[in-house]
Amino acid sequence: MSASANVEVKVKDGSGEDPEKLAAFEAHVQAGGLIEPNDWMPEDYRSLMLRMAEHHANSEIVGALPEGEWITRAPNLKRKLALTAKVQDEVGHGQMLYEVAQDLGKSRNAMLRDLITGKTKYHNCFNYPCPTWADICMIAWLIDGAAILNQGTLAHGSFGPYIRTMRRINMEEAFHFKHGEDMVLTLMSGTEHQKKMAQDAFDRWWGPSIAFFGPHDRPDELERPAMKWRMKTATNDELRQKFVNRFAPAAMATGLVINVCEKDEHGMVTKATPDPLLKLDEETGNWGFTQPDWDEFYRVIRGNGPCNDERVALRRFSYEQGEWVRNAILNGQTTSQN
Amino acid sequence: MITNPRIKPPIVTDELNTQEVHAFPVWEVFTKKKETDAHTHAGSLSAPNAQMAANFAREHYGQDQVCCSMWIGLRDDFKSTDACEDTYELFVQWNAGDRHVHVGQANASSREDAETKCKTEFVGDKEFYTIWSLPHQAMHAIDGDEDMIWRTTDQSYRLAKGYSKIVRQKWDAIRASKEVDDYQKEDLKDTF
Structure with missing residues (x-):
């Protein structure tokens, strides 16, 4: 569960580079060519790829936090095994992606420290609360489903180490997603109480799911470095539309209602009304939908969401508590813990 | 003392005072x-x-x-x-x-x-x-x-293919087969 689609990109486009080298590089990647770490690349490509991989890695390990809390409360042994495996997978994805980022020039240690001091970000959707088991089901279905759509396109990007990691990660995301479908379908074929739990969780997660792909495309989207250099192969709005086309009819088939929701400061829904724009355009095959609340999106991404402090605090707590382990491994010494 | 962060993680804003570790090989x-x-x-x-x-x-x-x-x-x-x-x-x-x-x-x-x-x-x-x-x-x-x-031991609980059949049955019970086929096109089946 994760993706790097909504990294805020404020990167230059390689204009300081040797124009001949840059032109050859761009022709190579635009023709589908791939870049390996020892190949020549514009400095801006390297730093943007590093930030994408770092943001993605951060998202994997922060994303595991709300799910980890539910392991002890899973409804049965099978679900507990699966959730434990999912959390283990996510942390493993973080490890692999930090490895990719590290090879682009930033130490793992600096990345872990920047995450817990708020210098770098992780995916915005993990700043929302996860109050019931049904939230776990919706995250695995909707957020992992969104991640698969996004990462399926990232796996066709231009940087060799990142796309190899993406292919490997996608194999595990496929399990998370199937498991999520199974859980949602189970809830929605259950009792009225289960269905209500599922609907309430769906109301909390539909907005973050369609906001998952990041802000609206800019008019010059295709000319911007991430697209031009084929780090991304689909735009945010393309992926969002694809997501709605896939998930809106599926959700309705299970009996879920797609609502436009107002939320309080804890991320809990205070008002839910059926999305008035939700209908199929027969000509284009696209489903209409109400855009996510972009004011809320930017408020949360700036650090003022329901769970920002809690997520970073827990990650920091783990980092600080783990200091003696790192010392023991490195020096064979344990510093005293108070 | 290690408090239980699951209940309420301590929200700290002061500088990190843990040491930086050297990079592992x-x-x-x-x-x-x-x-x-x-x-x-x-x-x-x-x-x-x-x-x-x-x-x-x-x-x-x-x-x-x-x-x-x-x-x-x-x-x-x-x-x-x-x-x-x-x-x-x-x-x-x-x-x-x-x-x-x-x-x-x-x-x-x-x-x-x-x-x-x-x-x-x-x-x-x-x-x-x-x-x-x-x-x-x-x-x-x-x-x-x-x-x-x-x-x-049985690892099917942690593989997509461990769920494919039952999930397909559950969708088929509530949706037309062609709709389920369309929906499953984005499944990344090659990764199963």
């Missing part, structure tokens, strides 16, 4: 899925020593798919220019984007010599992207016979 990991397959680069990892690297490698690259053998080598050893008389393990990355695949061994006096032999014996006229070589004695092997890698 990087290791390259190769996995072999079946006896008839070649060892193929699975990825890299950071670990302080060979034993920890082996433990991490099993966790990260071995346990989620069938795997009968792993090799682990220190990345710096793949770059060493020191003369070293040994049997070298040779890996070729045929195209950019590909994983390095084990093509065979050669007796050589240095890495340079090993890579020359790799070109003459295993690459020939074919195009290739990069070659990696490592003295056999520098490679740490984990053999599935002695050290467990892939568990033979």
Whole structure:
């Protein structure tokens, strides 16, 4: 569960580079060519790829936090095994992606420290609360489903180490997603109480799911470095539309209602009304939908969401508590813990 | 005292006072899925020593798919220019984007010599992207016979294919078959 689609990109486009080298590089990647770490690349490509991989890695390990809390409360042994495996997978994805980022020039240690001091970000959707088991089901279905759509396109990007990691990660995301479908379908074929739990969780997660792909495309989207250099192969709005086309009819088939929701400061829904724009355009095959609340999106991404402090605090707590382990491994010494 | 952060994580805004740790060395990991397959680069990892690297490698690259053998080598050893008389393990990355695949061994006096032999014996006229070589004695092997890698207990709960059939049945019960087919087009089936 994760993706790097909504990294805020404020990167230059390689204009300081040797124009001949840059032109050859761009022709190579635009023709589908791939870049390996020892190949020549514009400095801006390297730093943007590093930030994408770092943001993605951060998202994997922060994303595991709300799910980890539910392991002890899973409804049965099978679900507990699966959730434990999912959390283990996510942390493993973080490890692999930090490895990719590290090879682009930033130490793992600096990345872990920047995450817990708020210098770098992780995916915005993990700043929302996860109050019931049904939230776990919706995250695995909707957020992992969104991640698969996004990462399926990232796996066709231009940087060799990142796309190899993406292919490997996608194999595990496929399990998370199937498991999520199974859980949602189970809830929605259950009792009225289960269905209500599922609907309430769906109301909390539909907005973050369609906001998952990041802000609206800019008019010059295709000319911007991430697209031009084929780090991304689909735009945010393309992926969002694809997501709605896939998930809106599926959700309705299970009996879920797609609502436009107002939320309080804890991320809990205070008002839910059926999305008035939700209908199929027969000509284009696209489903209409109400855009996510972009004011809320930017408020949360700036650090003022329901769970920002809690997520970073827990990650920091783990980092600080783990200091003696790192010392023991490195020096064979344990510093005293108070 | 360790408080339970699950209940209320302490929200701290002061400077970090933990020490920065030195970077761990990087290791390259190769996995072999079946006896008839070649060892193929699975990825890299950071670990302080060979034993920890082996433990991490099993966790990260071995346990989620069938795997009968792993090799682990220190990345710096793949770059060493020191003369070293040994049997070298040779890996070729045929195209950019590909994983390095084990093509065979050669007796050589240095890495340079090993890579020359790799070109003459295993690459020939074919195009290739990069070659990696490592003295056999520098490679740490984990053999599935002695050290467990892939568990033979039922792992279907952690694989997509463990859910495919039941999920399809559940969708078929509530949606038309063609709609389910369309919906499942984005499933990344090749990864199952």
